[in-house]
Amino acid sequence: MSQLDTLPKLDVAAIRADFPILQETVHGKPLVFLDSAASAQKPECVIKAEVDLYHHYYANIHRGVYKFSQDATEAYENTRETVRAFIGARSTRECLFVRGATEGINLVAQAWGRAFLKEGDEIILSEMEHHSNIVPWQMVAEEKGATIKAIPVLDDGSLDMEAYKSLLSDRTKMVAVAHVSNSIGTINPVKDIIKMAHDVGALTLIDGCQAAPHFQIDVRDLDADFYAFSAHKAYGPTGIGVIYGKEDLLDKMPPWQGGGDMISTVSIEKTTYNDLPHKFEAGTPNIAGGIAMGAAISYINSVGFDAIEAHEKAITDYAMAVLGRVNSLRLIGTAKDRCSVISFVMDHAHPHDIGTILDRQGIAVRAGHHCAQPMMDRFDIPGTVRASFGIYNSTDDVDRLVEGLQKVVDIFG
Structure with a gap:
């Protein structure tokens, strides 16, 4: 039983059906949209x-x-x-x-x-x-x-x-x-x-x-x-x-x-x-x-914040755990109280290169300083890769992200 099975249910398949753009493909791959912190996608009713x-x-x-x-x-x-x-x-x-x-x-x-x-x-x-x-x-x-x-x-x-x-x-x-x-x-x-x-x-x-x-x-x-x-x-x-x-x-x-x-x-x-x-x-x-x-x-x-919070917390916890096991990946920001935004860097690979490689896999993440340059200076880095989740994301999207990052490891070591 996954962590999601023990929490209030959010029907991700039904949610995704409300967002027309999520049916699109990118470079021939099903879209995995992990950039909601920059701007979230829009449901049909909007x-x-x-x-x-x-x-x-x-x-x-x-x-x-x-x-x-x-x-x-x-x-x-x-x-x-x-x-x-x-x-x-x-x-x-x-x-x-x-x-x-x-x-x-x-x-x-x-x-x-x-x-x-x-x-x-x-x-x-x-x-x-x-x-x-x-x-x-x-x-x-x-x-x-x-x-x-x-x-x-x-x-x-x-x-x-x-x-x-x-x-x-x-x-x-x-x-x-x-x-x-x-x-x-x-x-x-x-x-x-x-x-x-x-x-x-x-x-x-x-x-x-x-x-x-x-x-x-x-x-x-x-x-x-x-x-x-x-x-x-x-x-x-x-x-x-x-x-x-x-x-x-x-x-x-x-x-x-x-x-x-x-x-x-x-x-x-x-x-x-x-x-x-x-x-x-x-x-x-x-x-x-x-x-x-x-x-x-x-x-x-209509979705309800109880379901939203439980669902996004489960995805974020899962992502923090599996990303932490990716070779050469370092999480930036591990505070206990956190929302569905995860930033990381990888040895030998610039964030923009990581973002480009992920894009070829149909995975949309943000790469750069995220309009927060003092924060990047605080951690002495030029920028991060940021994966951010919304109500339409699932652990399957996280797994696709990890698969994409493995290609980065294969290329950059």
């Missing part, structure tokens, strides 16, 4: 949600009195309620739609940072952050004269919480960290991180891109001040995402961008801004993407 809009009721939203506009507005705003429930927000006013987590983090860095950061203030990040949770803070810190500090990463890929405690002070104004590392899969103790930040009067932003598809998020239980995620990591479309913010904080922040829909009144002399969430949503949005994001979240809900 594709249909976009197509249905353009086929049957497309119109701009929030402005029209005619039926198509009202129908599109209703579908788009229904997603906001779906998002609110998905992350446990108190109100839809706290759920801002953006192009993705990158834009959401930039929104907070610019709107909050420009308004409230002062010279000498400190921002705490971590060594494992995605560039999208580093560069926006560097930009505003340089402008405002603030300082950035980083929580070190331990040898197993977990955060050094004692070092984090020592970094905190009354000068700390923002702590911005990933819920899950995109490069090595570590799940960070963000609830503790948030409480410790609040104890010194600091705010927090959590990058939840790698958490949203894999386990239940509750922003109120975490007490996060801001929380960002992108739809495309969670089986939804590109070009749409969410930045959650506590309503009292968003009320105090000035808009980041100006334009249509974020205004109440406009004259040449003065503008008054719209209510939340629209105050931060200038211009015509990604209407089809917003509607399809709702379909993706509904799909995740």
Whole structure:
């Protein structure tokens, strides 16, 4: 009996049938897609949600009195309620739609940072952050004269919480960290991180891109001040995402961008801004993407996080065990609390060469620094091969990966 047999069942064959692209072949081989951490594949219901809009009721939203506009507005705003429930927000006013987590983090860095950061203030990040949770803070810190500090990463890929405690002070104004590392899969103790930040009067932003598809998020239980995620990591479309913010904080922040829909009144002399969430949503949005994001979240809900977590944990545990036995392979990041992302290097073979050899076997992995160069520097490596799993993966995919890696061993020794 395999480990999967002892856990809540997820019908992988039925799940895979929902994803048209998984029926494709690559170089004549059945596709093994192990790059969901970069961008997950899309189920038919998500594709249909976009197509249905353009086929049957497309119109701009929030402005029209005619039926198509009202129908599109209703579908788009229904997603906001779906998002609110998905992350446990108190109100839809706290759920801002953006192009993705990158834009959401930039929104907070610019709107909050420009308004409230002062010279000498400190921002705490971590060594494992995605560039999208580093560069926006560097930009505003340089402008405002603030300082950035980083929580070190331990040898197993977990955060050094004692070092984090020592970094905190009354000068700390923002702590911005990933819920899950995109490069090595570590799940960070963000609830503790948030409480410790609040104890010194600091705010927090959590990058939840790698958490949203894999386990239940509750922003109120975490007490996060801001929380960002992108739809495309969670089986939804590109070009749409969410930045959650506590309503009292968003009320105090000035808009980041100006334009249509974020205004109440406009004259040449003065503008008054719209209510939340629209105050931060200038211009015509990604209407089809917003509607399809709702379909993706509904799909995740239909599968259920209990089944998702159990299934992905079993696959990840299995992969960690069998990959650890591949000759010359070294796992990067072995923290106990981890999600379905595995990074590794191999002696004598560059990650890009490994990725190319695997591609010829129909296996899609990511090779490089994963937009996490400080993390690669921490482990003194140029990059890794990253295999990341979604609800449509199985232990058979892991076995195919191991077979492909054996070819790398045969070529490079």
